Structures are given as C-alpha cells and as structure tokens.
Amino acid sequence: MFSLFRKPKANIGKAPKAAEIAASAPEPGKELGQRVQWFEERLDNCVDAVFRTFTGAGGQQYALVFLGGIADLELLQEDLINPLTREDSRDKGATGPEADFSRLLITSCNVSGDYEEVMQYVLEGAVLLIIDGEDRMICYPYARFEKRSIGEAQNEVVIRGSREAFVEEVRTNVTMLRRRIKSPGLKVQSTYIGRHTRTEVLVIHLEGICRPELVEEVHHRLSKIEIDGVLESSYLEEFIEDHPYSPFPQIQNTERPDTAAAALLEGRIVILTDGTPIALIAPVTFPVFFQSPEDYYQRSYASTWIRWIRLLFMFVSLLAPSFYIALTTYHPEMIPASLLFSVAAAREPVPFPALFEAFIMEIVFEGLREASIRIPSAIGQAVSILGTLVIGEAAVRAGIVSSPMVIIVSLTGISSFIVPSYSLGLTLRLIRFPIMLLSGSFGLLGLSIGIYLVLLHLVVLSSFGVPYLAPIAPLKWKDIKDTLTRAPWRLMKTRPSVYGMEPTRRLKTILHNDGDDRD
Structure with missing residues (x-):
C-alpha cells in the first residue's frame, strides 16, 4: 500500500495570477502530467493539498487531487484506490479509459470537464480522480468535516416543546x-x-x-x-x-x-x-418578537397572560428611567407627597442631576451585562450578580447615585430580558438613551415626543413589503387573535393574511365534544 501524501513542489518565483492560470488550462487530450500540473499551480503553497499519480491493475494511469485535512482517507482507500489497483476487480471484457470511466461512476459523484468547476469541488472537500486519456474528471464526495451534534437551544429556552436546535451543518x-x-x-x-x-x-x-x-x-x-x-x-x-x-x-x-x-x-x-x-x-412583523414558541405549547389563557406581561415590561424597559427623570426633574407635583419626601431624602446627598445619574447607572449596568457574557460561564453569573450588588451599594453609600435610581435601573435591566427576542431587547436598550435625553431636557413633553417618534418610525417600517405593525396598523381583525392574545387553536382557522396567498384557511373541521364535525 502506498502513501497518499506527497509534498507539493515549492514555487519560489512569482505566483501566477488566477486569470493567467485559468486561461492556461490544459486542452482536452493533454497528458496526465500536464493536467495535474495545472492543479499544482492553482494550489501552490497549500501544504494540505495532495497530488498522487499511480497506475491501476490494467496499466491505466490515474491521478488524485484532494485536500488532506478534509478528505476521508479510509473511505478513499477502500472505495476507490483498492478497486483500481486490484486485478480481480477489473472487468476482463472491457478495456480503455472509457470503460474505466463508466465503472467508476457512482450516484453522488460529479462529472465535469471544466477545470474551474472541478477546482471548486476540490476546495469543498471532494476527491478528484483524473483518468489518463479521458477528458472528463470525476469528483467524489469523500469530505469528512468535524461537526457539532444536535443539542438543546441555548437562547430560546422553553419548558414544554422540542429541545432540538439548529447546528452549523x-x-x-x-x-x-x-x-x-x-x-x-x-x-x-x-x-x-x-x-x-x-x-x-x-x-x-x-x-x-x-x-x-x-x-x-x-x-x-x-x-x-x-x-x-x-x-x-x-x-x-x-x-x-x-x-x-x-x-x-x-x-x-x-x-x-x-x-x-x-x-x-x-x-x-x-x-x-x-x-x-x-x-x-x-x-x-413587530408583534412576532413578543411571541415565544412555548406560547403555542400551552393553554391559550396562560399564553395570553404571559404576552401581556411581556408587553408591560417592554414599556418598563423602554420608558421607566425616562419617566422617573421627567417626574423628579420637571413634575414633582405629580408624585404623591409621602413618596416625594422619600425620593427627595434619598437624592439629597447626590450631587448630580437625575439625567446624569441615570446615564451613569445605565452604562455601568450595560458594562456588567456585557462582562457577564464574556467571562467564562463558571464564574460569569457570580461575577455579574456580585458586581451589581457591590457597585450599587457602594455608589449609594458614597452619595454618587440615589437608591431609587438603583431600583429603577435594576428593574429596567431585568425587564429587557423578558422580551423573547434578543435583537429587539438590544434595540430597546439602545433607543432608551435618546428618550432619556429628551425627558431630561423637556420633561413629560420630551417623553411624549420620544414615544411619538418611535411610533412614527415603526409605522414607516416594512419587512419585504409587509407593514411592520401589521395586523394592528393596518388593522386586520382576523389576524388580531394571534398578536396581543393567543386564541385557542380551534378559533385560529386561517393563516396570517399579511404573509401568505389566498386561500389562507388552515383549519377545515373541528371535532367538538358532541362528535359533530363543523367548520
């Protein structure tokens, strides 16, 4: 048995351009050595490229081109090289390149005479077989990549439902x-x-x-x-x-x-x-980002209640710091007297305005959140919790921030995690800062302006031509049952009309308790 690996010849001179190499592709009928040389020039300085020329049992010349780190060598040896080199595997009644070509074809192989196309197959992990005297080349799918097994979803965890998650393959x-x-x-x-x-x-x-x-x-x-x-x-x-x-x-x-x-x-x-x-x-559409796969795996009443909770805390995540800044800075008369005295006493030693105080705490909280993701998982959670408690307590004792602001910022940070979509949660965290600036500058008027601008932007958005706020704006009553609420399956007889084509009916009959099938 021979070795499949041979170190390619070093090319010390100037590397030829890709266009020049492609134009110099061997013509049909060229000898085997010239055809292999073309691939050696294209894969020059590639230490994992393997080129092997050998003679079969009947004297026929062959050449193999593949990437050594990707190709499955055991499968290559067993399914291709052994049949070509064993005398007993050869068909005694047929000789020549055409006979060899026909018997070497398998269902999953690719056959081509285009050198650029064949080169792409090799780079994807295929094993190229060149037969002397045959213009067409055969690429065998003998690639073997290490891949991760199917595991559980890490970012979309559910209590009830499938545990499978997509993989990289x-x-x-x-x-x-x-x-x-x-x-x-x-x-x-x-x-x-x-x-x-x-x-x-x-x-x-x-x-x-x-x-x-x-x-x-x-x-x-x-x-x-x-x-x-x-x-x-x-x-x-x-x-x-x-x-x-x-x-x-x-x-x-x-x-x-x-x-x-x-x-x-x-x-x-x-x-x-x-x-x-x-x-x-x-x-x-925007309502989809508040839906979780688990909403459809449990009873509709529980799913509807959870969706309302998510919607509530979405507003808390977006508006709580801005609302606090506006009230304490411009509208203290709107706060009940007992609560106002408590807030004023807590803020008395703080030298910064509420807007600056909120910005400090929000940025610190964002830094701790990012650190908890980057720190190794074994200590990440402990560091994030300890850091939040220690820094928050130390900041209050030092008079840098007030205790009500720590409560507001902590509640805001937790609320951003309740939104099922991480990308939407990140968006809410970003636009929270300009709304805080508006509230710190103009009070509740600035807060109203911020909400108005966000709603105006959402109305303008679309996704592949579908209105972003559909089915709320424009209003489609048939689709409302699966937005703010999750109706029972027996009532969701149609697919969302904003996505699919007519007819949108997905539920034809419903089996009732009395045994009758009705629409």
Whole structure:
C-alpha cells in the first residue's frame, strides 16, 4: 500500500495570477502530467493539498487531487484506490479509459470537464480522480468535516416543546425541517454567496402557501450581494432587509427548527446559512418578537397572560428611567407627597442631576451585562450578580447615585430580558438613551415626543413589503387573535393574511365534544 501524501513542489518565483492560470488550462487530450500540473499551480503553497499519480491493475494511469485535512482517507482507500489497483476487480471484457470511466461512476459523484468547476469541488472537500486519456474528471464526495451534534437551544429556552436546535451543518438543518414538514411542497433552493468563502445559502418555502413574488424578491436581494465572504447569517440580514439603517430588526432569527417550521406553515421564508446555527425568517412583523414558541405549547389563557406581561415590561424597559427623570426633574407635583419626601431624602446627598445619574447607572449596568457574557460561564453569573450588588451599594453609600435610581435601573435591566427576542431587547436598550435625553431636557413633553417618534418610525417600517405593525396598523381583525392574545387553536382557522396567498384557511373541521364535525 502506498502513501497518499506527497509534498507539493515549492514555487519560489512569482505566483501566477488566477486569470493567467485559468486561461492556461490544459486542452482536452493533454497528458496526465500536464493536467495535474495545472492543479499544482492553482494550489501552490497549500501544504494540505495532495497530488498522487499511480497506475491501476490494467496499466491505466490515474491521478488524485484532494485536500488532506478534509478528505476521508479510509473511505478513499477502500472505495476507490483498492478497486483500481486490484486485478480481480477489473472487468476482463472491457478495456480503455472509457470503460474505466463508466465503472467508476457512482450516484453522488460529479462529472465535469471544466477545470474551474472541478477546482471548486476540490476546495469543498471532494476527491478528484483524473483518468489518463479521458477528458472528463470525476469528483467524489469523500469530505469528512468535524461537526457539532444536535443539542438543546441555548437562547430560546422553553419548558414544554422540542429541545432540538439548529447546528452549523446546513444539510442537517434541512433534515430537521423535513422531519417536521413531510410535504413535497417544501422547496429548498441553493445559492452560493461570497467570492472567497463560497458559503452555501438555502432559501426554503412551502409552495402553495408562500407567495411566489416573495420568493422571487428574496432571491433577487440575495443575488445582488457581492462580498468577499459570509461567515454568519447576520451578513445576509444587513443586506436584504428593507431599512438597513433602522435600529429595529426587520428579519426574525431563530435557532429552533420548530419555530422555523411554524413560520413556513404561515407562508414565510426560512434562510439557512452554512456554518451558523441561526436561521433567518422573513418577512416579520413587530408583534412576532413578543411571541415565544412555548406560547403555542400551552393553554391559550396562560399564553395570553404571559404576552401581556411581556408587553408591560417592554414599556418598563423602554420608558421607566425616562419617566422617573421627567417626574423628579420637571413634575414633582405629580408624585404623591409621602413618596416625594422619600425620593427627595434619598437624592439629597447626590450631587448630580437625575439625567446624569441615570446615564451613569445605565452604562455601568450595560458594562456588567456585557462582562457577564464574556467571562467564562463558571464564574460569569457570580461575577455579574456580585458586581451589581457591590457597585450599587457602594455608589449609594458614597452619595454618587440615589437608591431609587438603583431600583429603577435594576428593574429596567431585568425587564429587557423578558422580551423573547434578543435583537429587539438590544434595540430597546439602545433607543432608551435618546428618550432619556429628551425627558431630561423637556420633561413629560420630551417623553411624549420620544414615544411619538418611535411610533412614527415603526409605522414607516416594512419587512419585504409587509407593514411592520401589521395586523394592528393596518388593522386586520382576523389576524388580531394571534398578536396581543393567543386564541385557542380551534378559533385560529386561517393563516396570517399579511404573509401568505389566498386561500389562507388552515383549519377545515373541528371535532367538538358532541362528535359533530363543523367548520
């Protein structure tokens, strides 16, 4: 048995340009050595590139080109090299390159005579076989990548429901969607983005439910992306959203296959990117960011109550510091007397105005939150809790901030975590600061102006042409039942009309307790 590895010849001189190498591709019929040399020049100074020329059992010359760190050497030796070098495996009745070519074809291999196309297959991990005297080349899918096994979702935790989460391998993610939606209408279309990374991006939709013009628009926006590389789905998100300069997310992201499958059943599109466990879902509306997968796995009354809690604390996260600043600075007469005396006594030793005090605490809290994420998990939680308690207590004792401000900022920070979508929670944290400035400058008038500007911006936004505040603005009564509330399944007979095409009916009959089937 021979060694599969051979160190490529060093090229000390000036490296040829890619265009010159492509133009110098060997013509059909050239000898095997010249064809292998073309690949050696393209993969010059690549220590993991392997080039091996050998003679088969019948005297036929072959060459292998592959990347040693990716190709599965055991599979290569067993399925390809051994049959070529064993005399007993050769067909005695057929000789020549054409006979060898025919018997070496397998179902999953790629055959091409284009050198650039074949080179791309090699860079993706395929093993290239060149047969002397045969113009066509065969690429075998013998790549073996180390990949993470399917685990539990880290950022979208639920009490009841699936524990599966997407992984970095895009084909595995498609399999998880196929297992949930067993329909021939589930269409998966592939494209490659990135001049150097050639990242595979899959666009998935459910035919008959998703609008064809939406699918065309997604492909059109993806086709316009010209970038060196795509390393995460967020690269695509910034390119294809309607309003890239808006702080509000216009594309939903998820790591849960059940969330992606539910979106497909509503007529939306799922975009999977190779190398990341985060899927993109488009279009999306603002109420979706307050919905959790668990809302659909428990009784509707409990889900509705939890959604109200999330909405309440969303306003707390956004407006609590600004409201406190406005009242204590400009409108103390609106505070009950007993509470006003308590707040005034707490703020008496503080030398800073309420606005500056709030900014100090908010920035410190943001720093502690970021530190808790970056610190190793074994000590991160302890450091964040200890840091918050110690710094807050020390700041109050030193008279830098007042105790009511510590309470307000702590409540605000906790409230931002109640929103299920991390991207929306981050947006609320960002726009909290300009609203605080308006409140510190103009009181409740400034707070009202800030709320008005945010609402005006939300009304203007859209996601792939779908109004961002739909179905609230514009109002669609049929879709309201799954926004601020979560109606029982027997009442949600239609899909959201803002996403899919007609007819939108998804529930045909309901089995009642009396045994009758009714619409």
